[in-house]
Amino acid sequence: MIDFSASSAHEFGPLCTVLRSVADFTPGPGERIMLVGASARDLIHQGLGFDAELASTTDIDIAIAVPDRSAYQSLVTDLEPEGDTRIRFRIDNRSVDLIPFGGIEHPTGTAIPHPDGHTVDVFAFQEVFDGADLYRLPEGIEVRVPTAAGYAALKIKAWVDMGALGWTKHARDLSYVCMWYQNSPSLHDSLYDYEKDADLFERADFDQDLASTYLLGRHIRTAIGDDLANQLATLWDPDSRKLMASAERSDRFLSTPKARDYDTRLQYFNAIHAGLSTVPGRGDGD
Structure with a gap:
């Protein structure tokens, strides 16, 4: 468990207030x-020990496991x-998306929460939920938060669906995950384990930053499983990765020359894709 319970509630803005309200109408909310x-992005960022402020937003997105539409x-x-x-509501004067997944999915990865047939994409939500970390927030609030790799999987799928429409925030957010992997020992330490992931150093020509992005791809595959990883790798094709590398380079947290350089960003995204596409020990992906 990642424990922020000793923090002040105001440090989390409206999040704690909204989660308390959601707890009032959601049985067993923490589960x-x-x-x-x-x-989720901001909590992962803090949980990994980073304190620089990321791009702000007023929306709050909550995935909720439900057995069916009536629930x-x-x-x-x-x-x-x-x-x-059809999934956005006003809660405590905030815009909150309540995204259903679980038993409601039909087919898997698609939820139809309303009788009008409007669909909601929930690709890999169950898998990311199953591997999520539990966070304890002030006032006894507990909530699941994706791992960095699980969060990256959801961001790649969101980019595939929305990137061509100009939703550049997903490109920016995946760049944040690259930064986490490149700078957090808790995420990249296995690169130094010769029995685990050290092969990625050689694959990256001993560039730690690049090796870390290969590792991120490998962790995404572990987080969502081989079948979904193969699907995601197919959807995130070369044109999609090139478009992603050219998007959203104005964020001040990504202001270093390396983070802003198109070729470097594309190299990182291609490395993630290679790790995502490859079963460890079976050679390179596409």
Whole structure:
């Protein structure tokens, strides 16, 4: 468990307030909900020991495990809808997406929370949830948060779906994950374990930053399983990776020449893809 319970609630902005409200209408909330989106990103960032402020957002995204559509409808029936997404509600004067996954998925990876047939993509949500870390926040609030690799998997899928429409935040957020892997010993230490991931150093021509991105891809594959990893690798094709590398380079936290350089970013994204595509010990992916 990652423990922020000794922190002041105000350090987490409106998040604790919203989570308390969600707990009021969600049985066993700590066991059924997972933060995704920017709130998850910020907690992962802090949990890894980084304190620089990331790009801000006012939205809060919460994935909620439900057995079927009627269960989801019963949870949200008294909430004020916002916009036309069918999953966004006004909670404590904040825009909150409540994203259903689990038994409601049909087929797997797609939820249909409303009778009108509107679909919600929840690719790999169950797998990311199963491997998520538990965070303890102030006032006894507990919530699941994706691992860095699980978060990266969701971001790549979001980019595949939305990147061509100009949603550059997903490119920026994946660059944050690269930075985490390149700078957090807790994530990249296995590169020095000759029985585990040290082969990636040779693959990266002994460039630690590049080896760390190969490792991220390998961890994504472990997080979501071989079948979903193969699907994601196919969807995240070369054109998609090139577009991603050219997007969102103005973020001040990614202001170093290396982080802003197109060729370097593309090299990192290609390395993630290679690690994601490859079963360890069976050679390179595409």
